[in-house]
Amino acid sequence: MSTTAVPSGTHVVQSLPFKWSVQGSIFIIGGLGFMFDAWDVTLNGALIPLVAAEWGLDRPTASLLGTANLVGMAVGAFLWGGIADRYGRTKAFSLTLLMFSIFTVLGALSPNFGFFIAFRFLAGMGLGGCIPVDYALVGEFTPARLRGRVLTAMDGWWPIGAALSFVVSGWVMATAENWRLILAVMILPALLVYVVRRKVPESPLYLASVGREGEARAVIDRLVKRTGATPVEYTFSGARLPERNRWWQQLAGLWAYSPRLTATSWLLFVTVLLIYYLALTWLPSILTEAGLAQSVSFFATSVMALAGLIGVLLAAALVERVGRKWVLGVSAPLSGLVLVIVGLSLDVPAAAVAWMLVFGVVVQIAIPVLYTYVSELYPTHLRASGFGWASTMSRLGAGFGPLLFAALWPVLGLPTLFAAATVLVLLAVLLMAFQAPETRGRDLG
Numbered sequence: 001m002s003t004t005a006v007p008s009g010t011h012v013v014q015s016l017p018f019k020w021s022v023q024g025s026i027f028i029i030g031g032l033g034f035m036f037d038a039w040d041v042t043l044n045g046a047l048i049p050l051v052a053a054e055w056g057l058d059r060p061t062a063s064l065l066g067t068a069n070l071v072g073m074a075v076g077a078f079l080w081g082g083i084a085d086r087y088g089r090t091k092a093f094s095l096t097l098l099m100f101s102i103f104t105v106l107g108a109l110s111p112n113f114g115f116f117i118a119f120r121f122l123a124g125m126g127l128g129g130c131i132p133v134d135y136a137l138v139g140e141f142t143p144a145r146l147r148g149r150v151l152t153a154m155d156g157w158w159p160i161g162a163a164l165s166f167v168v169s170g171w172v173m174a175t176a177e178n179w180r181l182i183l184a185v186m187i188l189p190a191l192l193v194y195v196v197r198r199k200v201p202e203s204p205l206y207l208a209s210v211g212r213e214g215e216a217r218a219v220i221d222r223l224v225k226r227t228g229a230t231p232v233e234y235t236f237s238g239a240r241l242p243e244r245n246r247w248w249q250q251l252a253g254l255w256a257y258s259p260r261l262t263a264t265s266w267l268l269f270v271t272v273l274l275i276y277y278l279a280l281t282w283l284p285s286i287l288t289e290a291g292l293a294q295s296v297s298f299f300a301t302s303v304m305a306l307a308g309l310i311g312v313l314l315a316a317a318l319v320e321r322v323g324r325k326w327v328l329g330v331s332a333p334l335s336g337l338v339l340v341i342v343g344l345s346l347d348v349p350a351a352a353v354a355w356m357l358v359f360g361v362v363v364q365i366a367i368p369v370l371y372t373y374v375s376e377l378y379p380t381h382l383r384a385s386g387f388g389w390a391s392t393m394s395r396l397g398a399g400f401g402p403l404l405f406a407a408l409w410p411v412l413g414l415p416t417l418f419a420a421a422t423v424l425v426l427l428a429v430l431l432m433a434f435q436a437p438e439t440r441g442r443d444l445g
Contacts, residue, residue, distance in 0.1 A: 007232065007234050007235075008208075009213075009216055009234045009236050011234070012220055014143055014144040016143055016223060016224065018143050018150075018227075023141050023143070026138055027138055027150055027154065029196055030135075031138075032157065032196075033093075033096065033130040033197070034154055035158070036100065037127050038159070038160070038161030038162045039164055039186060040104075041280060042161065042165035043182065044066035045166075045284045045285075046166060046182065046284060048062045049284065049285055051065060057113065064403070065117060066281050067399040067400060068120050068124070068399075069123070069399075070124060070277070070398045071399040071400075072124025072128060073127060073395040074392040075124075075392070076125035076126060076129045077132055077388045077389070077391035078388045079388075080096055080128065080130075080132065080384075080388065081388020082250050084137075089133060089202060090201070093137055094200075096126050096129035096133060097126065097193055099122070100127040100190060101126075101191050103120075103123035104183055105187055106119045106122075108183040108184050124395075128392075132384050132385075132387040133384055133388075135387055136203070137203055138151065139151055139375050140206065148320045148372055149316045151371060151372035152312065152315045152372050155312050155367055155371060156309055158364070159307070159308030162280065162302070163306035165302070166299065169182050170302070203219075204219040204220045205380050209381050213236045220234070254382060257382060261377045261435075261436055263435070264377075264432050265390040265436075267427070267428040268328070268370055268373075268390075268429075268432060270397040270428075271421070272332050272363075272394075272425055273397070274397045274401050274421055274424070275335055275363065275418075278401060278418075279304075279356075283304070286346065287300055287352070290347075292349055300356065301356070303353075303357065304357055304360035307357045307364075308361065311360065311362060311365040312365075315327060315364070315369050319372060320440060323438050324369055324439055325373070325432060325433065327365065327369045328366055328373060329429045329432065329433060331363075331365040331369070332428070332429055333422060333426045335362040335363035336418065338358050339359050339421075339422070340418045340422060341355050342355045342414075343414035343415035344415050371387075373439060374387055376442065
């Protein structure tokens with residue numbers, strides 16, 4: 001006599017049909033937060049030359065603006081990732097945007113560069129939690145067979161946010177010539193998204209993982225009903241109580257879980273995103289120095305960011321067919337190589353802009369697959385914090401990298417600096433090839 005094994009509640013969630021009114025709405029709400037992350041990071045490239053002109057700052061001093069914002073995001077990434085793993089996804093999901101909105105308002109009112117740096121740091125702390133928290137929550141609601149495509153498509157919000165940032169910056173400076181309004185434009189939509197996020201249910205995978213089975217069952221039963229799936233009996237196992245540990249204990253826990261996976265995810269995040277952040281932060285200034293008008297430089301960079309939508313679509317088409325490792329392993333080093341070509345083409349601005357568009361496409365194949373891949377490497381009780389710490393390392397690298405970049409740019413030249421960054425990406429990809437598994441099609445643990 002044969003018996004059929006009773007599935008787990010988490011398996012039921014990851015086997016449901018996908019409905020836009022159910023999992024799709026969570027994807028959209030999560031993606032809007034990701035859009036603001038892109039908008040704010042990209043804004044540094046627009047603000048640096050404007051703030052430098054108003055307060056008479058040299059290039060290294062002005063670049064502290066991007067460093068403060070990104071280091072704030074680095075701190076926020078591990079803090080909010082830890083909060084999401086200990087206290088729940090939805091609390092962090094909404095509060096990140098509230099903190100960002102408050103300090104963006106204060107930043108727009110800054111009386112001097114010192115206050116502006118402080119408020120950009122604190123706004124970054126709030127927004128820094130969006131990527132790890134959003135990816136954890138959206139991934140845990142998404143069916144396993146579609147998770148790679150959905151999480152990859154999440155990055156489609158990034159080029160939209162980045163393009164909006166440069167378009168709004170160019171429009172404000174062409175009409176009002178007031179960089180403070182560039183910040184103010186973001187505030188109302190960010191607050192609206194905060195209100196909407198408070199309605200999102202808690203992740204049933206998280207609830208089950210911390211022993212809150214009654215709440216998990218209520219969410220799962222509601223998901224089954226709303227998606228039209230056939231109700232089945234299910235059980236829970238392997239509950240793990242949330243750990244109220246310190247950040248250094250959380251960090252030690254990640255390395256204890258898997259030194260190979262943690263080292264791989266950190267190095268991938270640092271190198272791949274350094275390439276992209278260098279481009280976003282400095283390309284407007286690089287194009288302006290190459291002879292383009294400032295408004296044209298903003299517009300060209302916004303088109304580069306928007307071209308990334310093509311890359312996201314390609315990534316979504318390839319990630320389940322080819323696998324995470326192959327797509328990332330080819331596209332990440334290739335994006336660095338294209339950026340080197342941009343640096344070599346600056347004598348012909350039109351050619352440099354054309355290669356920028358190619359870069360925008362290729363790098364946005366790599367980044368969404370990177371986010372998808374790292375979010376799948378860790379079990380539920382470590383997912384947000386594991387992703388958060390990897391994001392923290394990338395923000396630190398992207399924050400201090402432009403400072404070094406600004407100092408070495410006149411000495412070594414752009415092509416050499418971009419080539420050095422590309423070599424680092426290649427090393428990270430090689431580590432991934434030999435030390436990390438493929439995650440395509442796996443249930444989240």
